[in-house]
Amino acid sequence: MNPRKWLLKTMTSTLVLLLPLIWLYFHAQLDTSKRAHELESLLLEIMQVDTELTEKILKSRSQLTLHYDDIAIYQRRLNSLIKQFTPELTNNVMALKFDLNLVAKLSEKSQISVERFKSINAQVSQRQRYIKLLASEIKYSIKENNSQRIINQIDEIVIEVFNARIFGHQFNYSDAKRHMNSLSLAVTNSNGRTQELVANFNLHLKKLLLLETTEIQVLDTILKHQMRNKVQSIRRRLIDSQYQMVNDNNQTQRYLLIYASILLMLVIFFMLNRRYLKKHASMHKKISERDHLTNLYNRRRFLQQLEEIINTQSGALLFIDLDGFKLINDQLGHHVGDETLKLVAYRLESLITKHESMNFSSEVFRLGGDEFVILVDELCEETRLEVLKSFSKRVVNSCYFTLDNPHHDYQLSVSVGVALFPEQGTNVANVLNCADKAMYHSKQHGRNRFTLYDSLSL
Amino acid sequence: MVIFRKTLKMFIRLKLQLFSFFFIYFVSINSAYAKDSDAFIIPIKPLNHLTSLQLNQISLGKTLFNDKTLSQNKKMSCATCHIASKGYADGQAFSKDNAGIDKAYNTPSIQYSVYNYYFTWTGRFYSLQEHLDFLITNTTLMNRNWDDLVEQLKNDTLYIELFNQAGYDKVSRQSISDAILSFERSLAKPSRFDYYLLGDHWQLTEQEIAGFSLFKKSGCISCHQGVNLGGNIRQQFGVMKPYFTDSITKKRDLGYFNTSKNNNDINFFRVPSLRNVSQTAPYFHDASASSLEQAIEVMFSYQLGVNASKEEVLSIKSFLMTLEPLE
Numbered sequence: 001m002n003p004r005k006w007l008l009k010t011m012t013s014t015l016v017l018l019l020p021l022i023w024l025y026f027h028a029q030l031d032t033s034k035r036a037h038e039l040e041s042l043l044l045e046i047m048q049v050d051t052e053l054t055e056k057i058l059k060s061r062s063q064l065t066l067h068y069d070d071i072a073i074y075q076r077r078l079n080s081l082i083k084q085f086t087p088e089l090t091n092n093v094m095a096l097k098f099d100l101n102l103v104a105k106l107s108e109k110s111q112i113s114v115e116r117f118k119s120i121n122a123q124v125s126q127r128q129r130y131i132k133l134l135a136s137e138i139k140y141s142i143k144e145n146n147s148q149r150i151i152n153q154i155d156e157i158v159i160e161v162f163n164a165r166i167f168g169h170q171f172n173y174s175d176a177k178r179h180m181n182s183l184s185l186a187v188t189n190s191n192g193r194t195q196e197l198v199a200n201f202n203l204h205l206k207k208l209l210l211l212e213t214t215e216i217q218v219l220d221t222i223l224k225h226q227m228r229n230k231v232q233s234i235r236r237r238l239i240d241s242q243y244q245m246v247n248d249n250n251q252t253q254r255y256l257l258i259y260a261s262i263l264l265m266l267v268i269f270f271m272l273n274r275r276y277l278k279k280h281a282s283m284h285k286k287i288s289e290r291d292h293l294t295n296l297y298n299r300r301r302f303l304q305q306l307e308e309i310i311n312t313q314s315g316a317l318l319f320i321d322l323d324g325f326k327l328i329n330d331q332l333g334h335h336v337g338d339e340t341l342k343l344v345a346y347r348l349e350s351l352i353t354k355h356e357s358m359n360f361s362s363e364v365f366r367l368g369g370d371e372f373v374i375l376v377d378e379l380c381e382e383t384r385l386e387v388l389k390s391f392s393k394r395v396v397n398s399c400y401f402t403l404d405n406p407h408h409d410y411q412l413s414v415s416v417g418v419a420l421f422p423e424q425g426t427n428v429a430n431v432l433n434c435a436d437k438a439m440y441h442s443k444q445h446g447r448n449r450f451t452l453y454d455s456l457s458l
Numbered sequence: 459m460v461i462f463r464k465t466l467k468m469f470i471r472l473k474l475q476l477f478s479f480f481f482i483y484f485v486s487i488n489s490a491y492a493k494d495s496d497a498f499i500i501p502i503k504p505l506n507h508l509t510s511l512q513l514n515q516i517s518l519g520k521t522l523f524n525d526k527t528l529s530q531n532k533k534m535s536c537a538t539c540h541i542a543s544k545g546y547a548d549g550q551a552f553s554k555d556n557a558g559i560d561k562a563y564n565t566p567s568i569q570y571s572v573y574n575y576y577f578t579w580t581g582r583f584y585s586l587q588e589h590l591d592f593l594i595t596n597t598t599l600m601n602r603n604w605d606d607l608v609e610q611l612k613n614d615t616l617y618i619e620l621f622n623q624a625g626y627d628k629v630s631r632q633s634i635s636d637a638i639l640s641f642e643r644s645l646a647k648p649s650r651f652d653y654y655l656l657g658d659h660w661q662l663t664e665q666e667i668a669g670f671s672l673f674k675k676s677g678c679i680s681c682h683q684g685v686n687l688g689g690n691i692r693q694q695f696g697v698m699k700p701y702f703t704d705s706i707t708k709k710r711d712l713g714y715f716n717t718s719k720n721n722n723d724i725n726f727f728r729v730p731s732l733r734n735v736s737q738t739a740p741y742f743h744d745a746s747a748s749s750l751e752q753a754i755e756v757m758f759s760y761q762l763g764v765n766a767s768k769e770e771v772l773s774i775k776s777f778l779m780t781l782e783p784l785e
Contacts, residue, residue: 066498068691069684072575079584116722118691122680126697129677130763204763 004276011269018262025255036242039089039096042081043235046103049078050110050228057114057222060121061215062168068118075114082107099234106227113221120215127208128165132158134201142194150186150198153179157205170212176205291366293338294345302365302373306428310421315377316388318395319417319435320348322370323447328403328410336403340412341370344399348372351398360387373435384420385452392416392450400448413448415439424453498674500685501655502573502648512640514624519641521620522634527610528594530601531556536593536638539565545737546645551745555598562710564745569645569783570733574689579743580714581692581728586639604631647783649733654780662780669777672770677762687732687781695725695742698763701756710744733781750775 053074060067082104090096135154142150157179164171180202187198289301297305309315322344329337348364352374362376374395379387399414417439424434438453445451508516522528526535539553540546547567552560563579577583583592594600594607611617611629618629626633651670654661662670673679682688692714695701702711702725709716714723727743740746741753754774758766766774 066680066683069500069575072684072690076575076584112718112720115692119693119726122691122693123697125680126677126762129675129680130698133676133764 004272007269007272011265014265015262018258022255022259033242035089036238040235040238042084042089043231043238046078046081046231047228047235049074049081050225050231053078053114054222054225057117057219058168061117061219063166066122066125068122071114071118075111078107079111096234096238099230103227103230103234106230110222110227113218117215117218117222120211120218124208124211124215127204127211128161131161131201131204131208134197134204138194138197138201141197142190146186150183153183153186154201157183161205161208164212170216171209173209173213176209180205294342294366296345296349296364296366296372298365299367302367302375303428305363305375306431309377310426310428310431313377314381314384315375315379315421316384317419317421317431317435318374318376318392318450319419319432319439320372320374320395320399320414321416321439321443322399323413323415323443324410325370328412331408332405332410336405340403341366344372344412344414347398347401348374348395351394362391385454388418388420389450389452392418392452396448396450415442415447416450417442417453418450419453498679498683499655499687501652502646502685503652503656504648508644511625514620515637515640516644518620518624519637519639519644521617522638523641528600528602528607529556534600540568545569545734547738549739551740556601557598559598561598563743564740566730567734567738568642570686570689570731572643572646573684573686574728574731576689576728579727579730580717582714582717586642587635590635590638607631608634647785649781649783651777651780663776665773666776666780669773669775672773673777676758676764676766676770676774678757678774681729681761682732688729689731691729692723692726693729693761695727696760699760701725701760708744713743732778734783736775736779736782750778754778 053071056067056070056074060071085100085104087097090100135158138154139151157176160175160179161171183198183202187195289297291298306317322340325337325340328340345364345366352362352364360376360379362374365373365375367373376388376391396414396416399412401412403410403412417435417437419431419435419438421431424431434453438451438456441451441456442449523536523540526532526538528535534556539548541548545567546569548565551564552562553565555561566579571577571586575581575584577586577589583589591604594602594604608629608631611621611634621629621633621637624633624637626637650661673682681691681693684690695711695713712724714726714728715721717723735741736750739750740748741750742756747753747756751771754771755766758764758771
């Protein structure tokens with residue numbers, strides 16, 4: 001089998017076998033990173049919802065308006081997000097599964113805190129109203145001399161309670177205690193009913209302060225953001241690990257190696273192919289420029305070469321035609337004719353190689369049939385006619401030989417016509433025509449000779 | 459030309475007058491609305507323009523809601539305990555389960571349950587879907603398996619047609635729940651009070667408005683707030699003084715503690731929605747208050763610490779009557 005074909009086949013089959021593997025691997029990798037990304041965005045959303053929930057809680061704490069509906073909406077959103085932790089999402093990483101379970105637990109814990117906050121917050125707001133109610137009750141029932149002072153004191157407390165709420169701070173316990181003490185002192189001399197009312201007022205104020213303290217504690221646990229911190233750390237780790245996973249994975253490296261080797265093989269294959277094509281291209285060029293029989297340059301090459309030099313250089317054409325070649329072809333057969341042509345070609349070539357030392361360069365072409373051309377250029381200007389004449393004479397002499405044949409000896413000779421350029425024109429057809437005419441002149445004047453076109457008296 | 463200019467001037471003046479009149483009118487209306495609602499209570503907006511598909515879903519849900527064959531013993535449907543004429547509660551102290559034994563808690567109304575954050579008296583279910591699953595699979599109630607139920611409905615040609623009309627491509631647990639839940643969602647209809655909050659001030663009488671302001675002033679609103687006047691927080695029963703004395707405390711009186719086992723949750727119950735409240739006697743988880751007046755009195759004394767007068771109770775009651783759904 002052709003080794004090139006074999007190579008091609010193996011390459012293709014390897015590629016076909018390996019490509020799905022590579023595709024599968026990268027698909028799996030993509031899937032993993034996609035799920036990691038999904039989880040990451042889910043965690044981000046949880047963080048956002050948690051932040052908004054906290055915002056609503058703080059708003060509810062610092063304002064007299066209640067936002068339990070809003071809080072409930074965010075709680076529901078958070079719960080639905082936590083429910084989206086599926087086993088598929090964790091990529092079967094045990095540590096991640098554990099972490100997500102922890103997040104769910106922490107969220108449950110924070111939900112309990114939020115529930116607690118809501119009920120305590122409602123109680124606080126209710127107690128505040130109750131204190132205001134008690135204050136107004138005291139105001140209406142009090143009938144002492146120092147009633148105005150007591151009323152002022154109570155008003156101050158009530159204002160303080162609501163102020164603390166509005167501006168979001170806690171009613172200072174020592175302040176409250178001072179207020180309560182002075183209030184109890186103020187009513188020591190009053191009647192039983194007033195004392196009872198004030199004691200009740202103080203009791204509920206104390207309860208309110210206690211509730212507010214509890215509220216702050218619950219709020220503290222919420223504001224620790226245990227869940228959110230956990231989620232954040234998971235997210236950060238996830239992003240890091242995702243980056244490392246792609247970077248440090250042995251499998252990735254292995255597959256990259258395979259991929260690179262396949263690439264290398266492809267490159268080598270293309271280089272070999274290129275070399276092969278180059279070789280063949282030069283062969284084809286040779287074939288297209290050479291005559292098949294005599295291995296001389298052919299008409300096409302001749303015309304090209306002449307075209308190139310005819311305008312720039314001076315030179316000459318030796319148009320060579322075999323005498324009586326038709327006779328040889330007809331009587332001795334085509335194979336003898338071919339042999340004869342080969343012989344002539346060989347002689348002409350050897351003549352030229354012999355004359356390489358001379359101060360001009362020349363080349364033999366076969367125009368077709370029994371016609372040959374020698375293209376001579378780089379002639380020295382002064383001696384060119386002499387040199388050409390001697391060279392033509394040599395040509396004629398070297399081609400004057402006898403063909404050995406058992407039945408009949410054939411004398412072979414050539415007629416040569418010489419045309420010069422640019423003397424005979426710079427047109428290829430003109431020069432060729434002139435050389436042709438000179439050659440015919442030689443033929444008409446007894447063959448086995450050469451004629452210079454210049455010497456013709458036309 | 460002069461005449462033209464005069465008419466133009468007159469026109470502009472008229473326009474200005476009209477504009478200022480409408481401006482003042484709208485501002486006054488809006489400010490009144492803002493003052494009254496104060497973000498404590500968010501009104502339900504009237505639903506209209508339901509598509510035929512939605513209507514079909516609702517009617518399918520209604521059929522399923524009333525179908526007794528969905529239960530194991532073929533004697534119980536959702537409507538057994540949630541009767542439409544009694545505000546989707548059943549008017550009894552305790553509903554009977556499939557063995558004829560009283561349930562632990564009074565049956566709450568489900569008419570406005572869509573707007574609740576959690577469900578049942580202790581608030582242990584966080585979605586209506588969960589609640590539905592519980593009721594259908596509970597051995598003392600419907601006692602059904604979802605797969606069996608789906609199989610049963612699949613073999614019923616009438617139901618298949620209804621499901622097709624409602625746009626469900628197959629009978630499944632998902633589509634059954636969706637139909638029932640869309641029916642439950644459709645039950646929440648605005649009341650006169652909602653129209654009042656939305657700006658129609660003629661909906662309430664003076665006495666009812668006085669009741670609403672007493673409701674806000676006395677502090678009922680610190681728990682009964684939000685779109686549903688409750689239903690989004692849990693609160694202790696007996697904030698001001700303990701409601702349950704040791705001698706009569708039952709397990710159900712522990713409230714959410716039964717589910718969470720957290721000491722902070724003893725006697726904690728979900729604050730029920732006050733919408734529809736006048737139709738759903740008796741009141742409280744243990745049905746201890748047979749009339750609305752009694753319930754209001756208990757609330758006043760145990761939750762607010764006030765001994766309410768007869769007039770106050772009636773005033774609050776007249777306000778609560780405005781929360782009945784229209785139609």
